[in-house]
Amino acid sequence: MTVTEDETRDLEADFERTVAAEGRIEPRDWMPEGYRKTLIRQIAQHAHSEIIGMQPEGNWILRAPSLRRKAILLAKVQDEAGHGLYLYSATETLGVDRAELTEKLIDAKQKYSSIFNYPTLTFADIGVIGWLVDGAAICNQVPLCRSSYGPYARAMVRICKEESFHQRQGFELLRTLMAGTDAQRAMVQDAVDRWWWPSLMMFGPADGDSPNTQQSMAWRIKRHTNDELRQRYVDMTVPQAAALGVTLPDPELRWNDELQAHDFGAIDWDEFAQVVKGAGPCNAQRLANRRAAHEDGQWVRDAAAAYAAKRAHQEVPAA
Amino acid sequence: MSMADDTTAHVEGEPTFDGSTPPRAHWPLYEVFVRGKRGLNHVHVGSLHAPDDTMALHNARNLYTRRNEGVSIWVVRGDAITASSPDEKDPFFAPSGDKVYRHPTFYEIPDDVPHL
Numbered sequence: 001m002t003v004t005e006d007e008t009r010d011l012e013a014d015f016e017r018t019v020a021a022e023g024r025i026e027p028r029d030w031m032p033e034g035y036r037k038t039l040i041r042q043i044a045q046h047a048h049s050e051i052i053g054m055q056p057e058g059n060w061i062l063r064a065p066s067l068r069r070k071a072i073l074l075a076k077v078q079d080e081a082g083h084g085l086y087l088y089s090a091t092e093t094l095g096v097d098r099a100e101l102t103e104k105l106i107d108a109k110q111k112y113s114s115i116f117n118y119p120t121l122t123f124a125d126i127g128v129i130g131w132l133v134d135g136a137a138i139c140n141q142v143p144l145c146r147s148s149y150g151p152y153a154r155a156m157v158r159i160c161k162e163e164s165f166h167q168r169q170g171f172e173l174l175r176t177l178m179a180g181t182d183a184q185r186a187m188v189q190d191a192v193d194r195w196w197w198p199s200l201m202m203f204g205p206a207d208g209d210s211p212n213t214q215q216s217m218a219w220r221i222k223r224h225t226n227d228e229l230r231q232r233y234v235d236m237t238v239p240q241a242a243a244l245g246v247t248l249p250d251p252e253l254r255w256n257d258e259l260q261a262h263d264f265g266a267i268d269w270d271e272f273a274q275v276v277k278g279a280g281p282c283n284a285q286r287l288a289n290r291r292a293a294h295e296d297g298q299w300v301r302d303a304a305a306a307y308a309a310k311r312a313h314q315e316v317p318a319a
Numbered sequence: 320m321s322m323a324d325d326t327t328a329h330v331e332g333e334p335t336f337d338g339s340t341p342p343r344a345h346w347p348l349y350e351v352f353v354r355g356k357r358g359l360n361h362v363h364v365g366s367l368h369a370p371d372d373t374m375a376l377h378n379a380r381n382l383y384t385r386r387n388e389g390v391s392i393w394v395v396r397g398d399a400i401t402a403s404s405p406d407e408k409d410p411f412f413a414p415s416g417d418k419v420y421r422h423p424t425f426y427e428i429p430d431d432v433p434h435l
């Protein structure tokens with residue numbers, strides 16, 4: 001079927017009207033090719049982040065200090081897998097196959113959040129990931145629950161409900177450590193020192209350097225700029241750090257009465273660029289692990305498919 | 320932990336256990352519907368891939384009901400669903416658009432008539 005230019009213009013006008021009126025775009029609606037591509041890129045990157053994000057925390061499952069902490073950490077890592085799968089499910093409504101996305105991830109053709117390329121050196125890192133990394137993720141994700149693409153918005157609603165547990169368990173873990181020995185308190189401060197700046201980078205480049213933001217906001221895929229969300233995160237986190245009794249490692253961080261917001265120091269964008277490019281402390285290890293998990297799972301997928309085929313064969317009724 | 324993101328079931332054309340060609344290269348897509356609690360309808364919650372119906376049900380349990388979200392799950396192969404049309408705003412639904420008399424508000428009843 002060929003679509004004439006006039007028809008395309010009508011479809012495009014219809015799409016624009018729906019988005020402008022805060023309507024939702026659903027999978028089988030007409031959409032501009034750029035909108036589809038932007039969504040696939042953004043949702044796949046988000047899905048990959050959830051899947052790779054299992055690794056830094058999974059690192060501590062066997063070494064969690066108690067059965068309680070181990071059970072919590074297992075549940076959290078399982079949630080991350082679930083979040084990845086909700087999001088792969090959403091991308092498939094746009095006409096891509098998740099097997100193809102997994103291939104692109106392990107071939108380093110698609111990205112994931114740079115935060116997961118930093119190592120988890122102590123158990124306090126598990127608490128700080130919940131508090132800061134998941135806290136930043138929540139800031140990013142809550143507005144995405146109103147994203148213009150229906151399946152993405154619905155996946156985000158589900159994810160945000162579960163993220164709250166992630167952040168609270170992290171904060172509680174840190175409070176427990178802060179009530180412990182001097183060495184435990186020092187361990188928390190060290191983890192905060194290492195994760196604070198990378199967590200600020202999770203919001204992406206500054207608005208002036210974020211080429212996709214304007215179009216994504218016009219399409220209402222994104223609802224706020226990177227810098228707006230970063231500011232919101234800083235303002236939310238400062239009182240939490242005070243409640244915890246830790247210092248955020250930024251000498252320029254202070255309340256600005258005029259702006260009714262916090263001023264904070266300059267982000268090291270060179271470090272961000274390096275980690276995005278693949279030169280972070282753990283990039284190679286994360287991808288190698290993901291590739292190994294995928295390849296080592298091949299026999300399981302084969303066995304399951306063979307079993308299904310055998311059963312399907314047996315179920316054919318006799319003539 | 321669900322492994323349903325790994326969907327490549329078999330390299331196409333490679334022989335299976337009995338030497339025949341595998342019937343499908345990828346695990347098929349299933350749509351998942353969950354009944355939140357007794358008394359409610361099943362509601363569509365998302366999709367997953369699985370090699371067969373039983374595995375689809377187990378994967379759906381692991382993926383979509385980790386926090387008591389459901390008391391019953393349906394899984395339906397995506398290719399078994401017949402949908403109204405590619406465009407959800409099309410004339411297919413037009414016949415119901417001009418029948419205001421199907422709604423109770425169409426009928427004028429004096430305010431002082433009780434229970435109506």
